[in-house]
Amino acid sequence: MQVSTQVRAAQGDQMAGDVVHLEDLLDDGRLSAACPTRVVLDHVTSKWGVLLLLALSEGSQRWSELRRTVEGISEKMLAQTLRTLEVDGLVERTVAATIPPRVDYSLTPLGRELVAHLLPLMGWISANAEEMLAGRA
Amino acid sequence: MQVSTQVRAAQGDQMAGDVVHLEDLLDDGRLSAACPTRVVLDHVTSKWGVLLLLALSEGSQRWSELRRTVEGISEKMLAQTLRTLEVDGLVERTVAATIPPRVDYSLTPLGRELVAHLLPLMGWISANAEEMLAGRA
């Protein structure tokens, strides 16, 4: 899945007018299976990915803080998800060599860009969730 | 996870200035486990949810078209995902009682609102995916 330079141009440090169309995301008219976008999408939309990114949206948090903020996450998934987000360059890990050890997690500039797009989405979902689950359309 | 009326106000038919902060999404300082938002989020961010919504973003598509557009999806998951999206009121199913049968899927107004938030996100991911997977943080 390639993306037109047009779209790339629309994504500056700030969120621009953001008129993105499906065609820009299509590869040969399809949502191609073998494209990096799918992989990243899977990371971000993994069960805990969005939640963690959100939790970090307002500043760095420690391991234990994240555990509490993101209710229900297990240590295993916390570690695992944080690592993939770190490898993807969305989250930064800062270790303080003290005793007891202290580790802080924060968003990278890239991560902050992503979250900027995530927040409106989450806001909308949050605002409409109850209505959606209430029943029929 | 309740949402402040403030956020709700920010989400009209059109996308507004969209300044959403984490606090607006928090319940008692946490990303609460037992909230409708989590459920909807799981539906939308399910493996095929985003892809299907995107595929429908530019107009209705038939069952078979969707299969082709969303590369790699199985019939089972196509049916399953479409049904949960339909129940959530995001997708509408239109059956033409002809032979052979013809079924069209399209976004509801609600679905179109959601996709409006999804497109910029996908645009960004698409634009940055390769870079992210390329390597280092």
Add this chain to the structure above:
DNA sequence: CAGCATCCCGTACGATACTG
């Protein structure tokens, strides 16, 4: 405190076959 390692299970998902 901040984590790996291990075990184990549920279910999400895919492949295949059949139907209106």
Add this chain to the structure above:
DNA sequence: CAGTATCGTACGGGATGCTG
């Protein structure tokens, strides 16, 4: 064409226990 039904499996993910 547009699905359901059935089956089997891989992997996501939780529980527990150990380490620097």
